[in-house]
Amino acid sequence: MIIIADSGSTKTDWCVVENGKLVHQFFTKGTNPFFQTEEEISEAIATELMPQLGDLKIDSIFFYGAGCAFPEKNEIVRKAIHAHIPVPIEVGSDLLAAARGLCGDNAGIACIMGTGSNSCYYDGKEIVSNVSPLGYILGDEGSGAVLGKLLVGDCLKNQLTPELKEKFFKQFGLTPQIILDRVYKKPFPNRFLATLSPFLIENIEEPCIHRLVLNGFKNFFVRNVMQYDYKHTKVHFIGSIAYYYREVLAEAADALQVELGTIIKSPMEGLIQYHSNN
Numbered sequence: 001m002i003i004i005a006d007s008g009s010t011k012t013d014w015c016v017v018e019n020g021k022l023v024h025q026f027f028t029k030g031t032n033p034f035f036q037t038e039e040e041i042s043e044a045i046a047t048e049l050m051p052q053l054g055d056l057k058i059d060s061i062f063f064y065g066a067g068c069a070f071p072e073k074n075e076i077v078r079k080a081i082h083a084h085i086p087v088p089i090e091v092g093s094d095l096l097a098a099a100r101g102l103c104g105d106n107a108g109i110a111c112i113m114g115t116g117s118n119s120c121y122y123d124g125k126e127i128v129s130n131v132s133p134l135g136y137i138l139g140d141e142g143s144g145a146v147l148g149k150l151l152v153g154d155c156l157k158n159q160l161t162p163e164l165k166e167k168f169f170k171q172f173g174l175t176p177q178i179i180l181d182r183v184y185k186k187p188f189p190n191r192f193l194a195t196l197s198p199f200l201i202e203n204i205e206e207p208c209i210h211r212l213v214l215n216g217f218k219n220f221f222v223r224n225v226m227q228y229d230y231k232h233t234k235v236h237f238i239g240s241i242a243y244y245y246r247e248v249l250a251e252a253a254d255a256l257q258v259e260l261g262t263i264i265k266s267p268m269e270g271l272i273q274y275h276s277n278n
Contacts, residue, residue: 003058003085004271006097007031007065010115010191014049015268016056020276022268026052030115032067033076035188041080050084061089062275064097064267066116095120099127100274101267102236108261109228111220113249114239115194117143119224121233131224136190142220142249144241147200148193150212152179160208168199201244213245217252225258234261 001023006013008030016024028048031041061081068074074091081089099110099122111119117140121129136145155165156176169175183189203209225235235258242249243265253260264270 001056001058002275003061003063004268004275005061005063005065006094006266006268006271007063007068008094008114008116010194012065013266013268014052015272016053016058017272017275020272022272024056030191031065031077033065033073034067038076038080041077042083045081045084053085058085058087060087061085062271063089063091064094064271065091066094069093069095093127094118095130096127097267097271098236098238101270102238102262102264104270104274105277107233109225109230109233109235111225111235111237111242112239113142113220113237113242115144115190116140117146117220117224117239117241119220119228121228129228131227133224136193139223140190141223142216142241144194144197145190146193147213147216147241148196150216151196151200152183152193154208154212161206164203164206164208167203171199172196197241204245204248210248213248214252217245217249218256221252221256221258226256230258234259236261237263238265238267240265 001016001018004015004017010030012028012031014026015022026049029044063077063081065077068077068091078089078091094112095118098112099120102108102110103122105124107124108122110122116133116136118133119131120127133139136143136149140146154160155168182192200209200213204213242263246263250260
């Protein structure tokens with residue numbers, strides 16, 4: 001049995017696979033070695049994953065995660081897991097998971113659009129080009145965190161209608177002071193901002209909301225995808241934002257003459273097939 005793990009900043013999906021078939025699936029909080037120490041990740045494995053695994057005998061683990069794009073960061077995750085499950089562990093980026101899950105052994109432009117966003121050109125074997133996402137402060141265009149940030153900014157600077165502004169505060173039980181506290185003083189502000197993004201899809205027919213989301217997606221294409229050979233290659237997406245906002249995403253792509261390919265919520269099905277074939 002093997003474990004294939006797909007971890008974003010918000011949650012981790014752990015799938016136990018035997019002979020190419022999913023036999024167990026567990027969920028824990030997200031893991032990101034840029035924001036968490038080895039000790040913190042190890043504690044999360046001990047308290048959240050191990051009780052669910054029980055006595056299952058695992059032969060190897062393929063872990064794909066946000067923040068796992070550098071050897072030193074990957075080693076933090078590998079050691080944290082290995083302390084509890086001493087088997088061979090391969091750690092790769094969530095972007096590699098997206099590329100393998102979307103494209104398999106074929107070339108394509110693979111994108112993530114969930115809590116964060118990212119993109120790459122994948123040649124069917126490995127990632128050969130990647131525009132750095134830069135995180136939700138400097139980049140991550142089109143992501144849940146950035147869309148949430150733009151929503152909050154528009155709300156606090158009175159760019160929404162008074163009715164929408166009141167609806168937003170009431171729906172989430174927020175005040176300007178609470179928002180500023182969560183963003184500037186509490187941990188994981190990107191997660192907090194991403195939790196606000198569903199308000200956008202619920203009110204997508206409002207012109208100010210539609211414009212915010214559409215421009216966010218256009219920024220993603222212009223600042224990321226259009227640096228690859230997008231005129232001759234389909235652009236594929238993984239992630240909750242891409243999946244639930246796919247109509248607006250398609251509108252942005254059409255406006256910029258970008259050809260969309262597959263849009264799915266999770267790479268896991270493709271990853272199971274990929275590792276079964278390889």
